[in-house]
Amino acid sequence: MGAVYRMDRIxxxxxxxxxxxxxxxxxxxxxxxxxxxxVVSRTSSPAxxxxxxxxxxxxxxxxxxxIAAAMVPDHDIxxxxxxxxxxxxSGIRALVAAAxxxxxxxxxxxxxxxxxxxxxxxxxxxxxxxxxxxxxCKVEPE
Amino acid sequence: MSTRxxxxxxxxxxxxxxxxxxxxxxxxxxxFLRGGIEAGETVLVVESAAKISLLRAELGGDGDSVMxxxxxxxxxNPARIIPAWRDFVTENxxxxxxxxxxxxxxxxERAPVQLxxxxxxxxxxxVAFAPGQPWWLxxxxxxxxxxxxxIDEARRSHxxxxxxxxxxxxxxxRGLDASGAPFDLxxxxxxxxxxxxxxxxxxxxxxxxxxxxxxxSAGLSPARAGELVLAVNEVVTNSLVHGxxxxxxxxWRDTTGLICEVRDPGRFHSPLVDRERPAxxxxxxxxxxxxxxxxxxxxxxxxxxGTAVRLHVWLGTPTGHHQNGSTATD
Numbered sequence: 001m002g003a004v005y006r007m008d009r010i011x012x013x014x015x016x017x018x019x020x021x022x023x024x025x026x027x028x029x030x031x032x033x034x035x036x037x038x039v040v041s042r043t044s045s046p047a048x049x050x051x052x053x054x055x056x057x058x059x060x061x062x063x064x065x066x067i068a069a070a071m072v073p074d075h076d077i078x079x080x081x082x083x084x085x086x087x088x089x090s091g092i093r094a095l096v097a098a099a100x101x102x103x104x105x106x107x108x109x110x111x112x113x114x115x116x117x118x119x120x121x122x123x124x125x126x127x128x129x130x131x132x133x134x135x136x137c138k139v140e141p142e
Numbered sequence: 143m144s145t146r147x148x149x150x151x152x153x154x155x156x157x158x159x160x161x162x163x164x165x166x167x168x169x170x171x172x173x174f175l176r177g178g179i180e181a182g183e184t185v186l187v188v189e190s191a192a193k194i195s196l197l198r199a200e201l202g203g204d205g206d207s208v209m210x211x212x213x214x215x216x217x218x219n220p221a222r223i224i225p226a227w228r229d230f231v232t233e234n235x236x237x238x239x240x241x242x243x244x245x246x247x248x249x250x251e252r253a254p255v256q257l258x259x260x261x262x263x264x265x266x267x268x269v270a271f272a273p274g275q276p277w278w279l280x281x282x283x284x285x286x287x288x289x290x291x292x293i294d295e296a297r298r299s300h301x302x303x304x305x306x307x308x309x310x311x312x313x314x315x316r317g318l319d320a321s322g323a324p325f326d327l328x329x330x331x332x333x334x335x336x337x338x339x340x341x342x343x344x345x346x347x348x349x350x351x352x353x354x355x356x357x358x359s360a361g362l363s364p365a366r367a368g369e370l371v372l373a374v375n376e377v378v379t380n381s382l383v384h385g386x387x388x389x390x391x392x393x394w395r396d397t398t399g400l401i402c403e404v405r406d407p408g409r410f411h412s413p414l415v416d417r418e419r420p421a422x423x424x425x426x427x428x429x430x431x432x433x434x435x436x437x438x439x440x441x442x443x444x445x446x447x448g449t450a451v452r453l454h455v456w457l458g459t460p461t462g463h464h465q466n467g468s469t470a471t472d
Binding site: 056116124 | 343344346347350364365368371372375376379382383420428429432435
């Protein structure tokens with residue numbers, strides 16, 4: 001994980017325009033993270049978070065804290081990636097790490113997988129991870 | 143039948159087979175295959191579809207115990223061949239089980255830019271397999287179709303060279319250390335119409351826009367454009383994390399395709415950096431591996447000034463279509 005810490009050092013300064021708002025009320029649409037290329041907001045149905053924009057090594061550190069903020073004890077985590085226009089390997093790695101950190105049989109469910117995200121997961125060979133699940137259901141509009 | 147093919151090897155034996163015409167090809171490969179089959183070895187042949195049919199016909203029922211793979215698929219990007227052989231050795235070796243293979247990565251229709259990387263691949267085979275389990279790899283070279291210079295290079299990249307009944311250790315073999323030495327063969331400068339963008343940690347979005355625009359205007363499908371954008375993104379991320387934190391991207395088209403070049407002041411330390419299959423999800427850099435899975439060809443160079451990585455995507459008809467031997471069976 002050394003590389004991940006190093007990425008934090010490289011990208012820690014000057015990128016974020018709005019810092020995590022983790023203590024915000026649990027209402028849909030509330031931003032828990034935003035920078036120039038990515039917004040993470042809460043969703044209500046199902047309860048979880050939604051990524052909008054582009055995720056790469058400059059902001060993939062936001063995944064862990066955003067997911068932690070959205071967690072409801074003993075429930076699966078729903079992550080809407082319909083409008084995630086780009087996600088690189090570090091982003092997938094962050095999602096995989098978040099999924100791997102879940103306990104008690106909880107899963108991280110990805111909703112609305114774009115083709116680009118499927119490509120990354122296939123190429124890195126992580127499509128078989130038990131706690132990371134791709135959900136084909138439709139996400140309710142907010 | 144020659145008994146030399148019945149002997150087990152006690153280390154990785156990388157042997158070039160120089161042949162002239164299909165009869166000569168069969169005379170060189172059939173005893174090798176039969177020797178392997180009779181010794182109960184696991185045998186994999188990576189050849190053109192035409193040569194596979196030819197060998198299957200010659201082997202008859204014995205061919206059922208031999209595995210075949212199409213080199214025009216496996217070796218479309220030559221950097222994917224070593225991982226394929228690695229899989230073969232890992233899955234079938236161990237426990238004293240003996241292995242042998244035939245692989246012909248170089249044929250006449252390979253574009254010059256592919257040929258260079260195929261030749262690098264041949265040298266890297268020595269690095270990839272010398273330390274591991276003993277097995278025997280025979281690499282046929284068509285002396286009628288290929289330039290003499292290509293045959294000379296085969297003598298440098300293979301410790302053993304066979305032509306007809308003449309089997310010998312190659313006097314020209316460059317040895318293991320030189321096989322994995324930093325690759326600094328110059329890259330041709332692009333023609334006019336190059337776009338260049340210096341990058342640092344804040345540039346990823348802009349770089350992706352530039353590559354995406356160029357890929358689209360070059361006529362790549364959205365899927366292939368997306369793959370190139372991802373590949374460039376990962377190689378650049380590699381530069382930002384491991385290569386000094388800054389660099390330059392150049393993008394242009396030539397007669398073969400669309401090319402993106404990433405340069406940075408760093409250095410690659412492992413000669414197999416782009417062909418080691420990444421293990422666990424949490425482990426670090428995999429940008430170059432990924433680029434090889436996503437692009438048609440990747441050229442990696444270690445220069446004194448730093449590293450250069452060129453990602454090629456063919457436009458139109460793919461170059462290097464595997465046709466050798468296609469007239470022999472039709």
